[in-house]
Amino acid sequence: MTSEIPRKGLLMLLVALGLTRGGVVKASRDQLVNCTCENPHCKKPTCQGAWCTVVLVREQGGHPQVHRGCGNMNPELCLGRPTEFVNHHCCYRSFCNHNVSLVLEEPDVNPPLLPILGSVLALLVLVALGALGLWRVRRRQEKQRGLHSDLGESSLILKASEQGDSMLGDLLDSDCTTGSGSGLPFLVQRTVARQVALVECVGKGRYGEVWRGSWHGESVAVKIFSSRDEQSWFRETEIYNTVLLRHDNILGFIASDMTSRNSSTQLWLITHFHEHGSLYDFLQRQPLEPQLALRLAVSAACGLAHLHVEIFGTQGKPAIAHRDLKSRNVLVKSDLQCCIADLGLAVMHSQGSDYLDIGNNPRVGTKRYMAPEVLDEQIRTDCFESYKWTDVWAFGLVLWEIARRTIINGIVEDYRPPFYDMVPNDPSFEDMKKVVCTDQQTPTIPNRLAADPVLSGLAQMMRECWYPNPSARLTALRIKKTLQKLSHHPEKPKVTH
Known part of the structure; x- marks a missing residue:
């Protein structure tokens, strides 16, 4: 027996088991499973195929290497007997190849030179x-x-x-990130994730839980997805690892990992931690001086404008529409600027290829923030601009939430969500459709905004975000530029306690 597996034989085996270029998908889509993809040809941390595969191979007398991926051809190869040079395993559930360990048969002779x-x-x-x-x-x-x-x-x-x-600052230096995305190399992501200790739960919802974690003494946020929201984890992981999204007003991504804890699979997304929490939480606690209100609004608009724009070149990005914009998905940083989070429903578009990537997520956005064309099911799902217009509608509602909590002439109102006086606490699709489409209602803009020349401009902007005709609404870039003009004022924003 020779001391190495022939290269040609190895390549044929890897091709047959679907471990080159993430697998050649030939099965119908309803038969596909998601699999962990870890081999030199993986473009993403996951792939789809008819089954999941793990191959352990020792080539040219070296150390064994593990390749994980998707299989689509010749399932008989899954039945092969392990040797001292190759072993393989196939399974048929999503991500069933993630934590599989294989061993090679011990050779008859162990040369002392090895x-x-x-x-x-x-x-x-x-x-x-x-x-x-x-x-x-x-x-x-x-x-x-x-x-x-x-x-x-x-x-x-x-x-x-x-x-x-910080150590994280060093790790996230641009030298060390993956080629085109915002993330670290996959193995580094996994290493970081395994070193994070969960400290306290800071939020729960239908999506799962958010924890404050600690990594080498630094706080990080860990979003643990519920099993029914697996596609949102998959989508965020995909976007962050393929798109360069480093921006002050987009939540900073650190790592994504699928890990087995307490005998169950957990889907983790690790990001920067912001102690003020979401804008929704911040507005509950904090009345706003006008300049702070504008600072929050401008920074959120900068984040949305960055998502919406397509940037060309090696450091470019496709245009992205969020599709679930709301105050709970906007975080407040320590410098009192906002950053946009939760890209689990995002869609991407590139002009060059005119390709619209809508992902594969059955989840829909938050009903309270849905634009009328979504509620009456008239949205053109094949047109990327349509998705941007729905973001602008939702952004107008976020501006309304900020405006209600702004102090003018000593008067401020308690926090309330949009349409609080028109629909129940957990409105149904039909509740929202009646108010927004049939009755054509929008939230009541506080009269006191008219007393302030800057905030009256904010009120007018909300109205222009809520036009029933989607194409008549402001663009994110126009919102950003108008808010920046409104915010030119020497007074420094501050948080009152």
Whole structure:
């Protein structure tokens, strides 16, 4: 018996088991299962196929390597007997290949040279890692020296304070992220996820739970998806790992992982942690001075405008529509700017290919924030602009929530959700359809906004977000620019306690 599996034979085996390019899907869509995809040809952390596969192979006398992916051809290969060079496993439930461990048969003869070669290889790996670490440290020092010379010492201090001199800041340096996406390399994501300790639950809902976690002393947010919302986890993971979404007003992504805890599979999405919580929570606690209200509105508009725009080039991104915009999906950062979260329902569009990627999520948006064309089922689902117009409708409702909590001449109203005086606490689709489509109602804009020249502009903007004709509504970019003009004021926003 030879000491290596032939390359041609290995390639044929991997092709047959669907482990190149994530598998060639030939089965009908209702037969497909989602699988963990970990092999050199995976473009995403998951793939779809007729079954899931795990292959353990030792090539050219090296260490065994595990390849996970999807199978679509010749299921008879799943019945093959393991040897000292290859072992494989097939299963037929979603992600059933995630935590499968395989072993190779022990060879009859164990040449004494192999342990020596293994030690040498391990030493070479350590030396290479050390050299890489030293190179990164020197490169960072050179960057800082260049920044210092270009911008002066005060800018360096500002930069350091923004990063917090954190390990996460180092990891999320652009050098270390995946080629086109916002995430870390998949193995690093998994390593980070396995090192996170859950500290306290900070939110629960139909989607699952959100926890404050700790990673090497730094707070992170961990969203644990319920099993029925698996597609939302899959969609967010897909978008963050394929689209460059690093922006001050988009929730910062750290890692995604599927892990087995307490004998059940958990779907984790790990992001930056913002102690103020959602805008919904913040508005419950906090009446707003006009300048703080505008700061929240402008920053949320910047996030939405960044999502909606397509950026071309190597650092570009497709246009993205959110589809579930609401105050619970907008977070308030420590600097009192907003960032947009929850991309589980997002759709993407690229002009070049004119391809509309709507994902595969059966979940619908939040009924209270649905635009009239969604409620009366007249939305053109084949037109990307239609989805952006529904985001603008919902953004107008978020502006209304902010405006109600804004203090004008000493007067402020308690927090209430949109349409609170027209529908029940948990409105049905029909409840919302009657109010928004049949009666053509919109939330009542507080009269006191007219007393403030800036906030009267905010009131007019809401009305222009709520036009029944979707194409007549403002664009996110126009909202952003108008709010920026309204917000030019020297007074610094502050939180009152």
